[in-house]
Amino acid sequence: MKRWLRKRVDAAYERLLSREVSGAPTHVAVIQDGNRRYARKRGGDAHEGHRAGAETTERVLEWCQEIGVEELTLYTFSTENFDRPAEQKEALFDLLCEKLREFADADRVHENEVSIRAIGEIDMLPERVRDAVDYAERRTRGYDQFVLNIALAYGGRSRLLEATRGVAADVEAGDLDPEEIDIEDIERRLYDRPIRDVDLIIRPAGEERTSNFLPWHANGNEAAVFFCTPYWPEFSKADFLRGIRTYEHRAESWRRTRARRALALLGAVSETELAEARAIVDRFRDSLPSAERPDAGDLEGGDSGGQAAD
Template identity: 45%
Template sequence: MIRKIYELLLEREVKKKRLPNHIAIIMDGNRRYARKRGLPPQMGHFFGSKKAEKVLEWCYELGIKTLTVFAFSTENFKRNEEEKRNLFQLIRRELFRLAEDKRIHRNRVKVRIIGKKELLPKYVLEAASFVEKRTKEYDNFRLNIAIAYGARQEIAEAVRKVLEKVLNGEVKAEEIDLKMIEENLYENMPVDIIIRTGKEMRLSNFLIWQSASKYAYFCDVYWPEFRRIDLLRAIRSWQKRVERWLDGRQA
């Protein structure tokens, strides 16, 4: 009861101030959560996928328009075959379920899969294409799911696309600027907050360009344990940082 009252008071405080437009989350700690409970690793990922659904709901309720979650990195391809297979099957199942989820359609959530898609199994690509087509016309909220994603790879691909335009005579070399590179990223919307769970304090090659000079919040819980209070605390911490920045600018 006390925790619920605190959560309501915290939400009231947060809603009085500017809210972030784009939150990105490194959903770390699924396997350690499972091990702590004597469960197989795939159960940690299962509970993690359910938590991602809840966090998306919280974002609807708070009016946060864009959420990007880090589901599978390019580095994750080094994991053993059984774990990768279990993860891909879970991702496929969840993507198909998202495509049919009434909340997605009621809230008009545009779902996009960002990453090096050609590295993914065909059955995952089919699910990704299905959910993207079902939601492509929506414009109220955005959910980006980073799969086979690496920020350095994203930047390299963006540069390659720009260079192709130069070679094709569409752009002159001296016209290349930051905006042009941004336009060729998987996701070009700046991030306000990156949240990382799992008791680690690093960004793990996630949205490097979009989060430059932005705010990182490290949360000392495993991803399946992440609570609404934790999200509200992250937002409040960001709000305080924005206030300090404004005070400094105005001084």
């Protein structure tokens, strides 16, 4: 009876969250944490936890597509994971091979035109895993409706280091002027194909850190971060929707801050800068509390009247 009631409550909460979600982030990144702890809690081995986590991954992919997310990146195997016992690594490599080929052949992947990509130091992986990666990428290369990035042998700092070395080598060779180095020069060297800025990072299992995950694309974009306690195999749709709601609140806060700063600038900047500040205030005016919203006359006159708050 208690389990039945719990399911009814969970279903009602999920419906409530679904109604509250009004927009979707473009790019969600997930740290799939807690598989081994989940298995230990249930008296199983690490492999059973990873297999249960793979089932959660499939559900999250469906949830992302339902609400309009366009790119999902999964932190699946880090460079630090190479230090795990050999039997754990081999079992995980076998599961990766199985799931990569299964995803590449799945009807839903082709019906939804999902492009599967691997990011990280792929050359460090066993040959069978590299072959499975190549198979999945070739089978879905022509698709662009949804991007699924699998982070394998991945380390955020190592990627940035390699990109920096690439820039330095081009400068030394005379192919790149140091004065002309820009963001695009770094991004082109991070990955073979472009990755969108991250809007939301989700991490289950109670850890409150982002573990060097996509630092260029997440930190630079001031991504929202959602931490929750369920282990990855226990991660539910309600947890997912709570993460989306965190992103929406973060985005709303960002818009409100931009509007307040631009409003404050109206009375302090030169005439040539007023047009941009007015445009920002006008764009994000509805994000401000009613008492802080300027009227049309305030914007035209360039006098904020001291209404802005920090």
